[in-house]
Amino acid sequence: MKGIKKFTFLRSTIDAFDAFLRVPDTVTRKGSHIRDCNDLKRVMIVVVIALIPCLLFGMYNTGLQHYLASGTGAGLPGFWQIFWYGFLKVLPLVIVSYVVGLGIEFTVAQIRGHEVNEGYLVTGMLIPLIMPVTVPLWMLALAVAFAVIIGKEIFGGTGMNIWNPALLARAFLFFSYPSHMSGDDVWTDGFSGATPLAGLSEGTSWEGMASWRDMFLGFIPGSVGETSVPCILLGAALLLYTGVASWKIMASCVAGAGIICLLTGQPLHYHLVMGGFAFGCVFMATDPVTSPQTESGKWVYGLLTGAMTLIIRLYNPGYPEGMMLSILLMNTFTPLIDHYVVSINMKRRIKRTAGHGQ
Amino acid sequence: MFAHYRLRRGLDIPLKGEADRLTVPMEPSAEYAIKPTDFKHITPKLLCKENDRVLIGTPLFSDKNRPNLLFTSPVSGRVSAIVRGDKRRLLEIRILPDNTDTAVTFPTAAPEELPREQIVDLLLQSGLWPYIIQRPYGLIARPEDTPKALFISCFNSAPLAPDYDFVFADRQEQLEMGLRVIERLCPGNIHLGLSHNTSAHSVFRRLKAHIHIFRGPHPAGNVGVQIHHVCPVGKGQVVWTLSPMGLAAIGHLFLTGMYDNSRMVALTGSACLRPQYILCRQGLQLSALHEYAAPREEEVRYVSGDPLTGDNAGPAGFLGFYHQQVTFLPEGNTRELFGWARPFRFKKFSAARTYLSYLSTCFGKTFRFDLNTNTNGGVRAFVMTGEYRKVLPMDIFVSFLLKAILAGDIDKMEALGIYEVIPEDLALCEFVCSSKVEIQQILQDGIDLMIKEMQ
Numbered sequence: 181m182k183g184i185k186k187f188t189f190l191r192s193t194i195d196a197f198d199a200f201l202r203v204p205d206t207v208t209r210k211g212s213h214i215r216d217c218n219d220l221k222r223v224m225i226v227v228v229i230a231l232i233p234c235l236l237f238g239m240y241n242t243g244l245q246h247y248l249a250s251g252t253g254a255g256l257p258g259f260w261q262i263f264w265y266g267f268l269k270v271l272p273l274v275i276v277s278y279v280v281g282l283g284i285e286f287t288v289a290q291i292r293g294h295e296v297n298e299g300y301l302v303t304g305m306l307i308p309l310i311m312p313v314t315v316p317l318w319m320l321a322l323a324v325a326f327a328v329i330i331g332k333e334i335f336g337g338t339g340m341n342i343w344n345p346a347l348l349a350r351a352f353l354f355f356s357y358p359s360h361m362s363g364d365d366v367w368t369d370g371f372s373g374a375t376p377l378a379g380l381s382e383g384t385s386w387e388g389m390a391s392w393r394d395m396f397l398g399f400i401p402g403s404v405g406e407t408s409v410p411c412i413l414l415g416a417a418l419l420l421y422t423g424v425a426s427w428k429i430m431a432s433c434v435a436g437a438g439i440i441c442l443l444t445g446q447p448l449h450y451h452l453v454m455g456g457f458a459f460g461c462v463f464m465a466t467d468p469v470t471s472p473q474t475e476s477g478k479w480v481y482g483l484l485t486g487a488m489t490l491i492i493r494l495y496n497p498g499y500p501e502g503m504m505l506s507i508l509l510m511n512t513f514t515p516l517i518d519h520y521v522v523s524i525n526m527k528r529r530i531k532r533t534a535g536h537g538q
Numbered sequence: 539m540f541a542h543y544r545l546r547r548g549l550d551i552p553l554k555g556e557a558d559r560l561t562v563p564m565e566p567s568a569e570y571a572i573k574p575t576d577f578k579h580i581t582p583k584l585l586c587k588e589n590d591r592v593l594i595g596t597p598l599f600s601d602k603n604r605p606n607l608l609f610t611s612p613v614s615g616r617v618s619a620i621v622r623g624d625k626r627r628l629l630e631i632r633i634l635p636d637n638t639d640t641a642v643t644f645p646t647a648a649p650e651e652l653p654r655e656q657i658v659d660l661l662l663q664s665g666l667w668p669y670i671i672q673r674p675y676g677l678i679a680r681p682e683d684t685p686k687a688l689f690i691s692c693f694n695s696a697p698l699a700p701d702y703d704f705v706f707a708d709r710q711e712q713l714e715m716g717l718r719v720i721e722r723l724c725p726g727n728i729h730l731g732l733s734h735n736t737s738a739h740s741v742f743r744r745l746k747a748h749i750h751i752f753r754g755p756h757p758a759g760n761v762g763v764q765i766h767h768v769c770p771v772g773k774g775q776v777v778w779t780l781s782p783m784g785l786a787a788i789g790h791l792f793l794t795g796m797y798d799n800s801r802m803v804a805l806t807g808s809a810c811l812r813p814q815y816i817l818c819r820q821g822l823q824l825s826a827l828h829e830y831a832a833p834r835e836e837e838v839r840y841v842s843g844d845p846l847t848g849d850n851a852g853p854a855g856f857l858g859f860y861h862q863q864v865t866f867l868p869e870g871n872t873r874e875l876f877g878w879a880r881p882f883r884f885k886k887f888s889a890a891r892t893y894l895s896y897l898s899t900c901f902g903k904t905f906r907f908d909l910n911t912n913t914n915g916g917v918r919a920f921v922m923t924g925e926y927r928k929v930l931p932m933d934i935f936v937s938f939l940l941k942a943i944l945a946g947d948i949d950k951m952e953a954l955g956i957y958e959v960i961p962e963d964l965a966l967c968e969f970v971c972s973s974k975v976e977i978q979q980i981l982q983d984g985i986d987l988m989i990k991e992m993q
Contacts, residue, residue, distance in 0.1 A: 199916065202873040207911040211961070211978035212846045212968040213839065213867055214551070214697075217886035217893060219915025219972050221878040223922060226892050295916050339919025339973070422891045426924065473923040473937055522938050526953040529933070533772025 193286050196296035224301040226424050230415035231305050237411045238404035242266030242313045273308035276317050280324040288333045299338030306346035309405025323349040343511045344470045395453045406459035416462040425466035429482040433461040436486025460503035470511040474521040485510045543767050545754030545931035551697045554906040557804040557813045559704050564818040567826035570613045571630045571856040579677050582628045590617045595642035595797035598631050610665030612799045612820035614640040641796040649719045657722050669784025673777045675985050676960035685778040687769050688724040692742040693733035695759030696844040700804035700862050703740045709786045710741045716789030731764040762963040766932045771957045805830050808908040809838040809866035822857040837869040846965035870912025889970050918973040929966040943984030
C-alpha cells in the first residue's frame, strides 16, 4: 500500500479493501499477547451465508409468483427459467442496497478517518430480503440512505445504533410510501392479490387463505426472503450452531407469540409461518447490537417481541405486519430492559459483599 | 472439610509449548535488574547510585509515599546502570553480579514470638512485602490495613503456566514457615485455593489453612475469581493476596534470615525450542535464554509471564518480579490472504464456533495450536454480546463495566464490581473479544481513575 501515496486522502477506503483481502499485520501491543482468530468480519460473513438460502429461494419464488399470476393455464416454464426471471428481478435490489449502503459507509469512514465497519455486509443483504420485489429502485436507494445515515451513522456507526438499520429502511418506506409497502398489495407486477396477512386483518377466514403447507414452504406472495420457513430454519441452524445469534431470543420470541395465541385462541402454527415472523425472529430480533446484552434481558426482549407482534397483527387492522414494528419498538426498550437487569446485578453485589462483612 | 466449587465458565486455550517436568540450573546472566514498573502505583525514590556495591537484600529504591516500603536487590554485585525513560521515569536498576551471592542477614525469630509490627517491619525491610497484593485495585498491600482475609491460589490455570505442584515440591518447609508468618498478619483467615487436579501428594495438601477446591477451566486459578466465590470484596473492604512464590520467599526469610532470590521458571510457548523448567535468580536477563528461542523466520516475542497477561520484555529485557514463566511467541506481523474468509483455518484457534477449529477442544489435549501475536482483526465498537460471560466465572457484566470506565462514571464502576477485578481476571475476555477491544488496558485505566478520585 506504500506505492499509492497519491491517494492518501482515500486511505480508509484503500485500507478497507486491503484488509478485506489480507488479514492486517497488526500485532498486539500489551495485555493479551495472543488473540482469538474470530473477528467481526467472520461473524458478519456467517450471517450473510445464513441468509443465502432465503435469497436463492426468494429469487425462485419471485419467478414462480410471476408465472403463476400471468400464466394462462398453459403450465409453468422450467425451473431455471423461473429462477432466471426472479434472479433478474432480485439482483438489482441487492446491487442497489450494497452500492448505496457501502458507498455511504465508505464516505463516512473517510470523513471520520476510521476503518470501515463490516456491519453493513449483513444489513445490505437483509434489506432486499425484506422488501417487496416490486419496490422501485430509487425508493430502495432512498430507504437505504435513510437507514444508514439516520439509523446508524449519526449514532456513531456499527455497534452504536439503537434500531435495526434494515428494519428502519423498511419502516421508512412503509410510512413514506404506504401504497407500495402496506403489505396488502405487494404484487402489482401483473398480479394484485392480498398476502395472507392482509387477508387476516380483513377478517378472511383461515380456510380462505393459502394452506399452512404453502405458507410453510413459502410458495406464496410476500417479501423476497421471508416466505420460506425451511430456508429460514436452515439459516437459523447455522446461526445457532455458530452461536452468532442468541437461541434465547429466538425461543422466547416464539414463546411470546404462543402466550398471546393461547389467550386469544389463535392458531400459533399459522402465525409462526405467516408474513415476516420467522424471518424477523431469526435474523432481525437477534441483532446483537439492538437486542439486550444481558442474558436475562434477552428472554424478556424475545417474549415481548413475540407477544407484541401478535397483538399488532390481531388488534391493529392498519398494519398487518406486526413483526417489523414490534422489533423496532422493542429495540427502543432494549436499553431499559438492560438497565433493570444491570440494577438487579448491582443490588445483588451489595448484598453479597455485605454478607461477608469486615 | 474442604469447600468445593465447580466453575463452568472459562476457557483453556490449547497452546503448544507446555514445559516438560525437567529442571536445569541456569548459568548466571550478564546482568540482573529490578524494574519499578512491575509495581503498580508506586513513585520510586532511588536509594542507590551507579557503581554502588550491593548485596542480596540491599534496598535499591523505596516508594516516595511510603518510605518504609523498600525494594531490594536480587543479587550481590555492583549497580551497573539506572535506566530512565520518558520524563525521567525510572525503568530499570541493573546490577552486574559478582556471583558470590553474599546476602544481608536479617534478624529473625519464630514468628509466634514476634509482635505483628515487627513481622511487618521485617517484611518491609527485606523487600518481601511487595509480594502481598491487596484487592481492590491489585496494589501492594498497606501494612496498616486489617484485611478480612488473605488468599493464596495454589495453582495457576493460565495457558502454559508452571505446575505449582512440581515447582514447590521440595519447598514444603519454607511454605509451612511462610504460612506461620502470615498467620500472624491475618490470624485465622488464611484461605488456600486448590485445584481438584492438585495431587493428593502435593505439598499444598499438607498446609494448614482454610482449603477451597476449585474445578473448572482458566481463570479458576486466578485468585480474584476465588475471592469472588469465597469472600467477595465490596466497598471499603480489603482482602490480601499472596502467590505461593511469595509465601515460600517469606518462609525462607524466617528460616535463614536471608532474602530468597532463587526462582524456578517455566520456559514455554510455541517458539520455545526446549520447553522446560530452569532454576535461576530473580531479575534474570532474558537474553540469557536466547538458546531456548526457536530460530524462526519471523521474529520471536519474549514475554515475561503468561501469554495472556505477561509483559513484552524483549530479548534484552528482564524477568518480572512477580513472574515465574517466560513465554516465547512468534510475532504475527505477517499477512494472511483471505484469512477471515477461509472456511476452516485449521491452524488458528478460536473459541467461537464460527471456525471449525473450536472442535479441537472436544479431543482433549491432543490438538495444540501455535498462536502468534496477530490481533486477527481491527478494533471495533462492542457488537457481539455474551462472549465475555462465557469465559468469566464471575457475576460481573463486563461490557457494562467497561462502558462505565470509558465514560468515567465512578459510581457505576463501583456498583458494577470494579473492586472485584484486576486486569488479569479479564484477560480471557480480551482474548475472545471479536471487536479486539483492549480490555485489560481499559480496566487498568479505570482502576487508576478510581485511585485518583478516591484519594
